[in-house]
Amino acid sequence: MAKIAMLGSGFIGRFYADSxxxxxxxxxxxxxxxxxxxxxKKFAEDYKVTHWTTTMEEAVANPEVEVVCVSLPNNLxxxxxxxCCKHKKxxxxxxxxxxxxxxxxxxxxxxxKAGIFxxxxxxxxxTPKFLKALESVQQGALGRILWAKSRETHPGPHSExxxxxxxxxxxxxxxxxxxCVEIARSFIGKDVKPVEVMCWxxxxxxxxxxEDHAIGLVKYENGAIxxxxxxxxxxxxxxxRDEVMGTEGTIWLNSFLRTGFDMFTTGKGADYVAEKAExxxxxxxxxGDELNELGYNHMFTDMFNAMEDGxxxxxxxxxxxxxxxxxxxAYKSAASKQWEPVQLEIWRGKEGLSKEKTQQDYxxxxxxxxxxxxxxxxxxxxxxxxxxxxxxxxxxA
Ligand SMILES: NC(=O)c1ccc[n+]([C@@H]2O[C@H](COP(=O)([O-])OP(=O)(O)OC[C@H]3O[C@@H](n4cnc5c(N)ncnc54)[C@H](O)[C@@H]3O)[C@@H](O)[C@H]2O)c1
Numbered sequence: 001m002a003k004i005a006m007l008g009s010g011f012i013g014r015f016y017a018d019s020x021x022x023x024x025x026x027x028x029x030x031x032x033x034x035x036x037x038x039x040x041k042k043f044a045e046d047y048k049v050t051h052w053t054t055t056m057e058e059a060v061a062n063p064e065v066e067v068v069c070v071s072l073p074n075n076l077x078x079x080x081x082x083x084c085c086k087h088k089k090x091x092x093x094x095x096x097x098x099x100x101x102x103x104x105x106x107x108x109x110x111x112x113k114a115g116i117f118x119x120x121x122x123x124x125x126x127t128p129k130f131l132k133a134l135e136s137v138q139q140g141a142l143g144r145i146l147w148a149k150s151r152e153t154h155p156g157p158h159s160e161x162x163x164x165x166x167x168x169x170x171x172x173x174x175x176x177x178x179x180c181v182e183i184a185r186s187f188i189g190k191d192v193k194p195v196e197v198m199c200w201x202x203x204x205x206x207x208x209x210x211e212d213h214a215i216g217l218v219k220y221e222n223g224a225i226x227x228x229x230x231x232x233x234x235x236x237x238x239x240x241r242d243e244v245m246g247t248e249g250t251i252w253l254n255s256f257l258r259t260g261f262d263m264f265t266t267g268k269g270a271d272y273v274a275e276k277a278e279x280x281x282x283x284x285x286x287x288g289d290e291l292n293e294l295g296y297n298h299m300f301t302d303m304f305n306a307m308e309d310g311x312x313x314x315x316x317x318x319x320x321x322x323x324x325x326x327x328x329x330a331y332k333s334a335a336s337k338q339w340e341p342v343q344l345e346i347w348r349g350k351e352g353l354s355k356e357k358t359q360q361d362y363x364x365x366x367x368x369x370x371x372x373x374x375x376x377x378x379x380x381x382x383x384x385x386x387x388x389x390x391x392x393x394x395x396x397a
Contacts, residue, residue: 001026002304005059005089007080008071009034009043011158012094016071016121017047019296027304029069033059056080061087067117067307068092073161074099074169081107090117092303092313096178096327097320099169104324105345108317119303119313120320124152124179124240124255125186126295126302133244133251137187142246144356148187149227149243150180153234154276156206163208171210173201173330176230181218181326182319184226187244190319191349193221194326194342201334205233216330219339223355228330237285238276247358255293257285321346366392 004020006013006029013034020027031051034040044052053059060068060083070080070093077093084091091111097120098104111118124130137145153176161167162175185194199216206212212233218226240255256274267281274287275294287293299315306313325344332340362368366383369391373379379396 001028002307003028003030003064003066005029005031005033005062005065005068006043006049006071007033007056007059007068008073009039010071013043013069013071014046015291015294015296016069016094016300017043019291020069020300021047022291022297027300030064031059031062057083057087060084060089065089067304069121070094073159073167074174075161075167078103078107081110084116085110085114088114088116090307092119092121093317093320094121095123095320096169096174096324097317098324099174101321101325101328101343103169104317104321108321108346111317117307117313118317119306120315120317121299121303122179122182122315122319122323123295123299125182125315126297126299127255127293128295128298129253129255130183130186130242130295131298133242133253134186136251137244137246141249142244142251143248144358145188145224145244145246147225147227147243147245148184149229150183151229151239151241152176152179153229153231154238155235155278156212156232163206163210165208165210168210170327170331171201171203171208171212171214172230172232173199173211173214173216173334174327175232177214177216177228177327177330178323180228180230181226181323182315183242184218184228185322185326187242188220188224188226189222190322192224192353193344193347193349193351194218194226194322195221196339196341197326197329197333198339199330199333201330211334214330214334216333218326218330218342221350221353235278237274237278256287259285259287259293261286261288318346318348 029049032040032043032049033053033056037054040052067090068084196219201211201214204213213231216228238256242253244251263284271280273284303313325342329340329342360368362383369382369384371381382393384391
C-alpha cells in the first residue's frame with residue numbers, strides 16, 4: 001500500500017486520484033495540497049483524504065506520507081521536487097519533467113543525490129495498446145525500427161497557466177510533444193541516442209506568444225527517425241495516434257478518437273463524453289475506461305511495484321530529462337530552421353551506433369531489391385547487380 005501526498009487538485013490531480021483510488025486499490029492519498037483552501041477541502045472531501053493544506057511543504061513533510069505525486073503547473077515542478085529531496089520522500093512527477101533540460105537535469109541530479117525513488121509520469125507509454133505494441137516490437141515482430149511517429153492534437157488546454165509561456169515553459173511542443181517524443185523513443189529504443197532535431201512550429205490561431213502547432217523530426221544515432229505532430233488548434237477532440245514502421249512490419253495505434261466505439265445522440269444524455277470532446281451530440285466517439293485507456297492504471301502499478309521492490313520504474317527522471325533535451329533542440333530548430341543537435345550532458349545509453357546495412361542476397365550475382373506477386377499471376381523480382389550496381393527486373397514463371 002502506498003500512502004500518497006497529492007500536490008495539486010486540478011485536472012490531472014483528479015485523474016490521478018481516480019486511478020490511484022479506483023477499483024479495489026490499496027493505495028491511498030493521505031494528504032492534499034492545493035493553492036486555494038476551497039479546492040483543497042473539496043478534493044479532500046471527494047477522495048476522503050484526511051489531511052488537506054495550502055502549504056506545499058506541509059503536505060510533503062506529513063509523516064504519514066511515503067510518496068509525493070507532483071500534479072502542479074510546470075513552473076512549480078522543481079520547487080516541489082526540492083521539497084521531496086529535503087524531506088527524503090519518494091517522488092513521482094507529471095510530464096513534462098521540466099520547462100527545459102536545465103531544469104530537468106537539476107531535478108534528476110537532486111533526486112539522485114538525495115537517494116530517493118523517482119518516477120516520471122508519462123502515462124502514454126503505459127496504455128494497454130502501447131504496452132502490447134512495445135512487446136511486439138521488442139520481440140522483433142517489426143524487425144529493425146525505421147520510423148516511429150506519434151501525434152497528439154486537441155483544441156487546447158483547460159487552465160490559464162498553460163497559455164503563459166513563462167509558467168508553462170512553451171506551447172504545444174512542450175505540452176504534447178513530450179508524450180510523442182517518449183512514445184517514439186520507446187519504440188526506437190531508449191538506449192539509442194537521439195542526435196538531432198528538425199522542427200517547424202508556428203502560432204497559427206491563438207493569441208499567444210508560444211507555438212500552437214508544430215511538426216518535428218528526431219534523428220537517432222542508428223538512423224531511425226522519430227516524428228512528432230502536435231497542435232492546440234485541432235478541432236474534433238483528442239487525437240492520439242501512433243505509427244511504427246520496421247523492416248518486417250507496421251503498427252498503427254489509435255488510442256482515443258476512433259477506437260471502435262461510435263455513438264449517435266441528439267444530446268439528451270450527460271454532458272461529458274471523453275477528455276477534450278468538443279460536442280455532446282451527433283456522432284460521438286466515447287472512451288470505455290479513460291483511466292485505463294490513457295495508461296494511468298498501468299503507470300501507477302509500475303511506479304509502486306518498482307518502489308516496493310527497490311527498483312527503478314520504467315520511466316524515471318532520467319527519461320524526463322532526455323525528453324526535455326530533445327524538445328529544447330526542437331525549439332532551437334524551429335527558430336534557426338536548421339537541424340539542431342540534442343545536447344545531452346547526461347547520457348546513459350549506447351554510444352557510437354551507426355546505420356545498419358541490410359542487403360539481402362538473391363544469388364551470387366544479385367541483391368534482392370523487391371519481390372512481388374502480380375495480379376496477372378507472375379512473380380516479379382527487382383534485383384541489383386553486386387558488381388555493376390545495375391538494377392534489373394525478372395519475371396518468374
Ligand atoms: N496526461 C498527462 O500526463 C497530463 C494531462 C494534463 C496535465 N498534465 C500535467 O499536470 C500538471 C498540472 O496540470 P493540470 O492540467 O492539472 O493543471 P490545473 O490548472 O488543472 O491544476 C493545477 C493545480 O495546481 C495548483 N496550483 C498551485 N499553485 C498554483 C499556481 N501558482 N498556479 C496555478 N495552479 C497552482 C492548482 O490549485 C491546481 O490544483 C502540468 O505539469 C501538466 O503538464 C499531465
